[in-house]
Amino acid sequence: MTTARYRRIVLKLSGEALSGKEGFGLEPTIIQSISQQVKEVAELGVEVAVVVGGGNIWRGKVGSEMGMDRANADYMGMLATVMNSLALQDSLENIGIQTRVQTSIEMRQVAEPYIRRKAIRHLEKKRVVIFAAGTGNPYFSTDTTAALRAAEIEADVILMAKNNVDGVYSDDPKVNVEAKKYDKISYLDVLNEGLGVMDSTASSLCMDNDIDLLVFSITEEGNIKKAVMGENIGTIVRGK
Numbered sequence: 001m002t003t004a005r006y007r008r009i010v011l012k013l014s015g016e017a018l019s020g021k022e023g024f025g026l027e028p029t030i031i032q033s034i035s036q037q038v039k040e041v042a043e044l045g046v047e048v049a050v051v052v053g054g055g056n057i058w059r060g061k062v063g064s065e066m067g068m069d070r071a072n073a074d075y076m077g078m079l080a081t082v083m084n085s086l087a088l089q090d091s092l093e094n095i096g097i098q099t100r101v102q103t104s105i106e107m108r109q110v111a112e113p114y115i116r117r118k119a120i121r122h123l124e125k126k127r128v129v130i131f132a133a134g135t136g137n138p139y140f141s142t143d144t145t146a147a148l149r150a151a152e153i154e155a156d157v158i159l160m161a162k163n164n165v166d167g168v169y170s171d172d173p174k175v176n177v178e179a180k181k182y183d184k185i186s187y188l189d190v191l192n193e194g195l196g197v198m199d200s201t202a203s204s205l206c207m208d209n210d211i212d213l214l215v216f217s218i219t220e221e222g223n224i225k226k227a228v229m230g231e232n233i234g235t236i237v238r239g240k
């Protein structure tokens with residue numbers, strides 16, 4: 001029996017969360033620490049799906065600013081998320097957690113294609129499912145992927161793990177010391193006030209489908225478990 005608040009979660013990890021101080025590439029010790037945290041939660045019986053970003057390797061916007069075709073640059077970004085997903089899979093399996101990577105762009109030699117019903121079946125069997133390659137579409141983000149997959153698999157919450165910030169603030173707390181941290185806030189306020197929680201496509205999708213989002217810091221160890229147990233950390237963003 002689980003005493004966790006949530007039965008099924010989508011954990012959104014930015015690419016940056018897997019990288020070292022420079023925010024680039026992969027830092028094995030950090031990936032191991034995140035894997036341990038995922039293990040703690042999986043061992044509670046919570047069904048864990050993970051959406052991984054790719055910004056530590058490549059962002060489509062950067063490519064388009066360099067004069068590349070935006071769609072092509074975005075495909076590169078989606079491929080970056082596959083690399084991150086495989087790194088996380090490897091690390092989780094090293095500590096005895098069963099995983100499946102599912103990609104939104106088919107690459108069958110590397111991972112399963114995304115099939116919703118299969119993903120749900122894996123979750124029911126307590127395998128950690130890692131959703132890679134974003135939505136499979138350019139012009140979207142992995143935040144939107146997290147919102148979309150959370151709706152599809154009927155997750156109870158999206159846990160949005162942030163680097164170096166522990167919730168949603170009225171302004172950038174690193175720049176403005178007066179910035180106020182919210183315990184809870186609505187998607188409408190996030191959108192109206194232009195708060196940098198997630199992009200507006202992702203926020204709208206969450207709002208329209210009533211998906212709860214918990215924004216918290218991954219920098220402190222044990223925070224994923226605290227979030228799952230319903231401890232008072234971070235900021236909860238709700239539809240209403």
Ligand code: UDP
Binds near residue numbers: 013059075135137
């Ligand atoms: N991307 C995309 N479609 C998607 C998801 C991601 O085109 O559905 C591309 C986009 O170029 C993005 C990159 O993949 O910049 C990496 O994803 P994201 O920026 O969301 O990663 P994060 O900021 O979470 O590390």
